[in-house]
Amino acid sequence: DIINWEGFTADIEGIAFTDAPQTVKLKSRDYFWYSPILNKQLRKSWAHMVVTPKTEAEVITVAAACAKWRIPVTPRGGGTGNYGQAVPLVGGIILDMTQLTGISEIGNGFVRCETGILIADLDDSAHETGQELLMWPSTRSQATIGGFISGGSAGIGSVRHGVLRDDGNVRSLRIVTLEETPRIITLEGPEIQKAHHAYGTNGIITELELALQPAVDWHHAIALFDEYTDAVQFGEALCCEDYDIYLISVVDKGFAQFYDKLTDVFPQDKHAVFSMVGPKTIDAFTADAITHNGYVSLMMSDVEIEKANLPPAYECSYNHTTLQALKKDRNWTYLQVAYPQPYDPAADTIMLAEYGDDLLRHHEFARERGDYQLFAIPLLKFTTAEKLYEITKRYEELGCTVFDAHVYTIAEGGMKQVDTVQMAFKQDADPHGLMNPGKTSYAEAQEVLCRYAIPSS
Template structure:
């Protein structure tokens, strides 16, 4: 790898070569997994390039192609499976310099890929709009990182995940070739960059749909048992007239780790964390009557500085536990929609005190079901594999968060054929985040 020649070719694109900074930024949140932690802890890029414009992105991409240097895009660095960790060194392309909103109109916006999610929402909300969904890392992650590395989150109870048709309108990408091209992928074609870990092009801009920005009321509700919380969550999720953004049942074994929120979580009782649109609150409370006790109710106040309740949900639930107990890890499950509560009850009974339940209600292909991110008391890799196998045997899909390739992390154990096809078109030398799409064999040398 001729880095001196590459550096000369980068011209005045800002570059960081300090090994301590480069090593630090070559990491993400893979340490949630003891298995990935052992595999990825020593990986590092050789330098960081921080383009400020799409023209500079093109310059970095062209230079990497000409000098055959690997290029891994990094945004907020909040991925959980080493998505942004460069396995083969080379350039870490920090995309956060591209953060402008290009335009907005009612129901849609076009934004540069490195824009922070909370900045986008803060800019849209005065116009009465916000992104349809965001990960629980809204305060630290970017739009492009969410689309390239994430799946869904707060808002998915109404709109489903990013994979649902209509949840990404378009993407603009830069290819990694000696003379890079800029390609616009629209509608279905934009799915080729969704959760591809930046292996199918450098995303420079995204067109995303927007949803009405309601006044969201955050609630914590205590229930006698976890299944009571799940049963109510399902009823609320199925109530299409009640406008909500979040329904997250959490087991009583997890809430003692909830720091500032502990006072709203009575010991021994399960909690359901919810975000409900203010005009729907009365109907929500009517549905709840006699089933659970509201222990916290306040308007969301993220931009005013209070920690948002969604930072106790999705993969933040695991983080809250990890803050005091670094021995735990987690799983990512998808429950069958047609026997949801039976499956939840069955899996909970299978691993008492070992797999601590936490559900997220979502829509998936038009049906209401649950994604689950249970906290796992980790013992050995073999036991973790056994727990995964027992879930799958019971019809609960696992997207394994303890592997770093797209194939192994997918529910189907293979990469999407369209993504593999685009990879051949845009990355002929296999330089984009090498090692993450293992089905891909570069055609060119």
């Protein structure tokens, strides 16, 4: 289809936009390159222009013009997603949300804000009131809160407060529809599931309300172990209601080679647990490490860790571990694996025996609907896609669930199915199918690619 770009730009007069190729290409990328498979598929996918509204009223003007001229829209926050969520598959515009940074209210137990604000800035503002966010990704300094709600799922804090979709964590979403006359829809309570983790496919989220908790002076901790199983069992012991724990991340000793600044506190012959611990739990943390045949090698407050020029514990957790490895060697990639509960080391023992040269163990603890869960983000030495999927299949044969991090659609990635509630909401909020086309399912991607006559190579 030929798009009338002149008509579109006339309709959005006064709103910032650019079609400078370098900016457009840069803003059409995210961290999909973590996956060699996605890198091949997405590195030449970019938008026609980037539009940067400053207010919700400007978002509405852009949404109306996109609906009128049938222009695909890919919302974008910080562009730190790992699955190409913010990469436009069929051109159109990137809707850069990063100028919508207002905080309208911080009350007792909640914050209401625009969605383009950086998570670190939002958390800093919450701290000024003695409160803090319940959870955030390790990319808090680059990622926006809207991008986290639309493209993320859990993070630092999830071992205490659960995942984003758990009741009460996200209290409301304010959404602009993609229609000639856009409407504003407010989703509250459990209704937020209609648009949470939808990769910007069913409405533009302009404002949201999140729950807050009283702030804790989290300390960055490392505990070391000779045996990996001891490290995981120490993590299990920390999953206790009475403890103040914000992060429990277990990594194989093989990760030590990636952390130059930590050689004194994370030597190459010890497995490590990176954690964030509240003051009232520091003594119990230290005692539990000893009970599990380990010891604490680092315990520092935020101020101390910054002064010592060491990375905070959260930058040694979640997908920051993969980043540290990739900085040293671009051949690493990763898998996302959920284990049957309780943890049985047998699956890891078998995987190590079969693929020991290709895999480095990494486990995270989080809560989901109140229950503690263990999942893994193992590092994988990439050779071929066939080998990656052979290893995936082996994990599945051992009773694990693998969430495919090497696809860009919601259905084939985490969810493994089409979310019918979200699809129904998409029909309402995006009746022309213009929002981030191709990200919903494999079938939809193929259909959209054909409709826009985009070559699939």
